[in-house]
Amino acid sequence: MTKKMSLRAIVLAASCLALTSCYAAPAATTASTLPKLVVVLVVDGLPNEQVQRYRDQFGEGGLRRMLDQGASFSNAHQAHGVTVTAIGHSAVLTGAYPYMHGIIGNNWIDPVTKKSVYCTEDSNYTYIGEETKPSDGTSPAKLKVNTLGDELRYATGSRSKVVTVSGKDRGAILLAGKTGTAYMYMDKTGNFASSTYYMKQHPEWATKYLATKPQDRYYGKTWSALLPEAAYAGDAPEDLNLPKAGSHNRLPYSYYSESGEIDSGYYASLRVGPYLDQLTLDFARAAVEGENLGSNPAGVPDLLGVSLSAHDYVNHAFGPESKLSHDHLQRLDRMLAEFFTYLDKRVGMDNVLVVLTADHGFPNTPEFAQTQHLDAQRLDGDKLMAALDKHLEGKFGVAKLVQAWSLPNIHLDYALADQNKLKREDVETAAARFLLAQNGIVDAFTRTQFESGAVQGTHINTLMRRAWNRESSGDLMVITKPFWYFGTGTSGTSHGSPYAYDTNVPLMIMGKRWIKAGAYGQYAEVVDIAPTLANLLHVRPPAGAEGRVLTETLR
Incomplete structure (x- = not known):
């Protein structure tokens, strides 16, 4: 016998159907809505004031492109009180502060042994094919939390690739996190090497690239001024900051060795000036091609981290007010323009999300600050x-x-x-x-x-x-x-304070499919980068992340 449904039952059934429709699992995110490649650029030792001071001299395709086509924050900070390289790099992709991520300096005193330890040292691992000292940086063991790259790999079943490269081991290792792969510049050979923490031997593409010895091409070359002399009229007088014995603080700046041959002295000298950054970006290109970054066969995003170390070395030696620092930033701007052009051809910039920031800023040299009637020592x-x-x-x-x-x-x-x-x-x-x-x-x-x-x-x-x-x-x-800092000597400068000249850094995000271009004056922190990227990539934020999602920039 067929029973008729009551009006109440019909209404109830319809309601259940409606609820089922409302609460059905959302459609899976399609690969086309996500970036194919996330590029995180960290310019070591770049205070935001230099970006603002020199922005009118930038070319069209590098920093100006990020300022014009991306979201740029003028009031962004490394919001912790000890502003050094290791802490700043840790903040970028963990979204955490030192009390949580555990990296409290480049070096610190071990509370048990009372001896100095280095942030990325780990005697369990060695550089691949390179001499390794006990204090060399070889692993992220001292980093107590994970990174955005680790969460990306977790979310994709380890199919996403995370590769980082830097002129400093800590710059690469602390961006790579626990499951990425880091490559770092070797001062003695000029090679980029990884460590046995990541792999037993280099992949074929890296071995072939290193065999070409690109670092040797700069021997005997000079770093000369890029712009007309009048462009540097506002820089500090060159005789204000006297060079250390055996060095100089003028352009042109030559690269050679005392032995007259290509040796470790020459390779170490490349750190000061534009050539280390060029080598870093060239190796990053090799990694994009060798690892097929941005064209992942699994259809998932990849992450490339590039830490450009040379600006820090230049600012330490000469100060951010110097002609050398001014010119170096202009040259770096042109290098970034070439790198973006390469990415556009290789991956398509419509498929790339780019973040640029710095690990810390810089004070002026005490000698220059004193000319501004400041108490600096x-x-x-x-x-x-x-x-x-x-x-x-x-x-x-x-x-x-x-x-x-x-x-x-x-x-x-x-x-x-x-x-x-x-x-x-x-x-x-x-x-x-x-x-x-x-x-x-x-x-x-x-x-x-x-x-x-x-x-x-x-x-x-x-x-x-x-x-x-x-x-x-x-x-x-x-x-x-x-304007004071811990140090000795009569030239150069150093960072590490909680003051704005050390904390205020550039923060730019570019990717027109996901980011609204514009100049943003509201307060932001470098720890906001990881949560923002996690939101855009639809992955879990890193465990220690405390930053906010920069929703004002999102489309």
Whole structure:
């Protein structure tokens, strides 16, 4: 007997059908909606002020292309208090701060051995075909979280390829994450090599490329000014920053060796100037072709990370106000234009998403800053630590309470304090008060303050709290005054502070299918890059990511 459905049953059935339609699983993302290749460019030591100061001199296809066709943030920052290469590179694709990702410096003091360790050293692995010292960077073991590239490979069943290349091992390794593949420049041979962490031997394409010895073509060449002399009229006088013994600070800048032959001295000299970056980009091209990046047969996105190291070396030696730094950035701009043209022909820029940022900025040399009526000096850290130890001995009657340091981190000998029945907090406080009384020091924080949550209130305090890692950082952290830095000598400059000249870096994203072009003045952080890319690639954000998705830039 056939039963008639009641009106209530009909309505209920229709409702269920409607709900099923509303909550059905969304259609799988098609490969055509995603970038075929994500290119992450990190220009080591590029302050955003240099991009703004020299932007009118850029060519059409490099940095100007990113400024005009991409989203560019003028108020983007490496938002942690110790602005050095390893920490800045770690931030880019982890989206995390040092207290979480564990990379607290290029070097730091091991809390157990009290000896200096390097951020990417790992004695379990060696460079492939190259001499390897115990402190050389060979793996990401000290990186405590994963990266955007790791999440991309996880989401695609390891079918996506993640390849990074840099003039510095830490630049490549910390971008590659745990499951990517890193290649780095070898100072002694001029080769790019990977390590046994990633593979047993280089792939055939890399071996063939290295056999051509492209690094040798610059021997005897000179780095000359790219622009007419009038273009450099606003740069600092060249005699303001005297060169170190055996070097020079003028263009043309020649590349040779004291032996008169191509040797390790020549290969090391390539770091200062445009040729290291050209070699890096050339190897990146070889990787694109050798690994078929951007044309993945599985139809999934690939990621190429390129860290361009030479600008950092130039700025350290001559300062961002110098003619050499000015010219180097112009040459790098033209190199990027050629690289983008290559990618357009190889992959098609409509299929490529490009991010460009920096690991840290740079202060001017103290000599230049003083001409601007600023209180700027170099502060000898070793002498400061000796004075601190002497002060604590005088106060507590115990020698060697300062056990080790890798500034801005200072490690106290708590065991010695306990043995002499001294309260740890009393020793910390006495040390901090002494440091605050020293010329060139503006603030000092103690382990007790960090662990109790007392480091609050100001923006600088927030940056320092992010930079302090409970397991690895010191028992004290110090901050120099603005325009001061820890160092010696009479030339050059260095970074590492929480001040805007060190934190404000370029942040540009270009890819017209996904990004709305424009100049953005709102605050952004480098840790926003990883969550934004995760959103665009439809993958999980890295584990330690704290940045935001830059939704204002998304189509």
